[in-house]
Amino acid sequence: xxxxxxxxxxxxxxxxxxxxxxxxxxxxxxxxxxxxxxxxxxxxxxxxxxxxxxxxxxxxxxxxxxxxxxxxxxxxxxxxxxxxxxxxxxxxxxxxxxxxxxxxxxxxxxxxxxxxxxxxxxxxxxxxxxxxxxxxxxxxxxxxxxxxxxxxxxxxxxxxxxxxxxxxxxxxxxxxxxxxxxxxxxxxxxxxxxxxxxxxxxxxxxxxxxxxxxxxxxxxxxxxxxxxxxxxxxxxxxxxxxxxxxxxxxxxxxxxxxxxxxxxxxxxxxxxxxxxxxxxxxxxxxxxxxxxxxxxxxxxxxxxxxxxxx
Numbered sequence: 350x351x352x353x354x355x356x357x358x359x360x361x362x363x364x365x366x367x368x369x370x371x372x373x374x375x376x377x378x379x380x381x382x383x384x385x386x387x388x389x390x391x392x393x394x395x396x397x398x399x400x401x402x403x404x405x406x407x408x409x410x411x412x413x414x415x416x417x418x419x420x421x422x423x424x425x426x427x428x429x430x431x432x433x434x435x436x437x438x439x440x441x442x443x444x445x446x447x448x449x450x451x452x453x454x455x456x457x458x459x460x461x462x463x464x465x466x467x468x469x470x471x472x473x474x475x476x477x478x479x480x481x482x483x484x485x486x487x488x489x490x491x492x493x494x495x496x497x498x499x500x501x502x503x504x505x506x507x508x509x510x511x512x513x514x515x516x517x518x519x520x521x522x523x524x525x526x527x528x529x530x531x532x533x534x535x536x537x538x539x540x541x542x543x544x545x546x547x548x549x550x551x552x553x554x555x556x557x558x559x560x561x562x563x564x565x566x567x568x569x570x571x572x573x574x575x576x577x578x579x580x581x582x583x584x585x586x587x588x589x590x591x592x593x594x595x596x597x598x599x600x601x602x603x604x605x606x607x608x609x610x611x612x613x614x615x616x617x618x619x620x621x622x623x624x625x626x627x628x629x630x631x632x633x634x635x636x637x638x639x640x641x642x643x644x645x646x647x648x649x650x651x652x653x654x655x656x657x658x659x
Contacts (some may be wrong), residue, residue: 435504462485482573522543527541586606
C-alpha cells in the first residue's frame with residue numbers, strides 16, 4: 350500500500366509515494382541533490398550543505414597530524430545505522446543488512462586514508478558521491494543509507510511541511526528521538542521530532558515514516574565506478590595509446606582495452622590513473638566526469654517512479 354492510499358490523499362504529492370509496508374527500489378542520490386542545489390532549489394541547498402559539511406569535516410580530521418583527530422574521523426563513519434524510515438533501498442545489502450556500521454565505516458576510513466586523491470595538496474576526492482568510484486563494496490544502497498542519515502534533519506523538516514500541507518499525514522503521528530548529523534556543531538547527536546507512523550499488518554508496532562522529495566532520488570547512483578572507468582579512465586588511456594599514421598590518429602578501441610588484464614581492477618585503476626593525469630597534465634578527470642554526469646541528468650518522471658516502485 351502506498352502512502353497516498355494509506356492516508357487517502359487525493360492531491361498530487363511532492364514526495365516519493367512509497368509502499369509503506371516494504372522496501373522500495375529507489376535510492377537517495379547525493380549527486381541528484383547536488384544538481385538541484387546548484388539549480389537553486391532551497392531544500393536541496395540545505396540538504397547538500399549537510400552532506401558537504403560532514404565530508405569536509407571528515408577530511409579535515411583525516412588530514413590532521415593529530416592521532417585523536419584521525420580517530421575522530423574514523424568514529425564519524427561509525428554512525429551510519431540503516432535509516433529504515435524512508436522505506437527506500439534494499440535492506441538486505443544496506444548498512445544493517447550486511448556488516449555492521451562500524452565495520453563498514455572502518456573499511457571506508459581505511460580506504461580513504463590510503464587514497465592519494467584525498468591527500469593531494471589540491472584534493473580531488475572531496476565529495477560524498479565520489480566514494481563509490483574508489484572504495485570497494487560501497488555502492489547504491491550504502492551511499493543512499495549514508496546520505497539519508499546525513500540529511501535526516503532536512504528530510505524531517507520536509508516531512509513536517511508535508512504534514513502541514515496534507516493534514517491526513519498527522520493521523521497517528523508520534524514524537525520520537527532520532528540520530529542526526531548537526532551541520533552547525535559538526536557532530537552526531539539526537540533530536541526529538543514528530544513523524545507519521547504506520548501501523549503494521551497484523552497489529553505490529555507502528556513504524557515511523559520519513560518522506561523524501563522526488564528530486565532527491567534516482568533509480569541508482571548516477572556517479573558510478575564502472576562508468577567513470579569506462580569513460581574518463583579508459584578514454585585517457587586511449588588518448589595516450591593513440592598513434593599517428595600518415596598524419597591521421599589511430600586509437601585503440603575501448604572494447605579491446607576493456608579485455609586487457611592490467612585494466613581490470615577498476616577502482617584501483619580509477620585511483621591510479623586519476624592521480625597520474627592530475628600530476629602529469631593538471632587535468633581533473635573526476636571533475637570532468639562530474640560535469641558529464643550533470644549534463645546528462647534527467648530527473649525521474651512520476652511515471653518512471655511508479656514503474657520503479659512497482
